[in-house]
């Protein structure tokens with residue numbers, strides 16, 4: 267079967283600053299130093315024996331310290347050349363707030379110049395930039411102030427966005443204000459497994475309100491300078507199945523989107539999870555196929571997620587979809603299945619306009635560190651050598667031909 271994608275469909279991969287750049291000094295880099303030892307010792311109880319055997323790096327302290335990561339801050343040209351050779355015509359990445367505003371109110375022109383060069387570097391290679399303003403990591407001064415809980419948070423974020431709109435705005439069409447606000451709240455303030463590890467419902471609500479206002483503020487600021495800009499946000503979407511799926515769906519996938527109302531020019535969908543609910547138990551999945559992280563591979567869920575988004579009548583970009591698969595045994599089929607279900611959604615009239623595989627490179631997977639390997643390219647963290655995985659070439663064929671053959 268041959269499936270043609272709409273003309274102008276965007277094909278690419280995504281990264282985020284803290285996960286790939288290396289050398290960042292922010293709330294995460296500090297937290298990593300304080301928690302690496304604990305995380306390495308907790309691995310024994312956290313992961314199943316097959317994972318422990320396959321990924322002994324999870325017991326090493328260094329696994330949990332981002333340090334030089336993929337050194338993408340210095341190697342971006344090489345990485346963008348690789349993406350181009352893989353037929354990508356778009357690329358999603360994020361700006362590192364701690365580099366651009368290392369001290370409150372003081373902006374670093376060298377960092378702005380750096381990102382400006384990256385954006386024009388994408389243009390020169392025929393790739394459309396999708397720029398995320400904030401992908402989880404925060405400057406230390408902002409975290410010290412109380413982070414997203416602070417009463418000043420939205421104001422500070424607004425000043426940052428204002429600076430970006432003035433300095434980089436002329437180069438960017440597609441902006442994502444925030445990455446997965448819900449996931450951030452859950453991990454940082456509900457489960458308390460990410461910095462600042464402050465668990466409380468009250469804090470969750472305060473952070474929710476601030477993130478929501480931050481999105482609105484950023485939207486308004488960018489539009490005031492650049493009315494033609496397309497501003498959206500990347501939302502984690504879970505496909506829920508079972509009797510409680512309605513409320514779960516609304517709570518996890520919909521509230522932020524619905525409340526954003528008119529302040530969204532497009533919807534960014536990050537899809538990783540299926541969640542079958544049986545009785546009052548969540549995550550009762552069949553798990554026929556799982557990734558290295560033990561996450562169920564359920565590409566069809568993307569179809570259901572997309573179908574439910576149709577009612578918003580907005581363009582949709584899949585801003586993340588991917589899996590940890592160090593041996594590259596499942597990646598090519600997984601990508602193809604996701605694309606097949608996107609084509610099914612297109613056939614039902616859902617306006618999907620692009621797909622960004624997560625991720626271009628193996629990278630620093632937050633509190634899990636380096637052992638989960640999501641990349642189209644494998645990284646040797648000792649030498650920084652990049653090796654393109656064979657699934658990346660299969661995806662490249664689809665990108666280049668704008669066509670999926672299955």
Ligand code: BGC
Pocket residue numbers: 282285445446449502536586624631
């Ligand atoms: C995040 C990425 C992360 C990926 C895989 C998404 O929730 O945006 O930063 O690496 O999932 O866990």
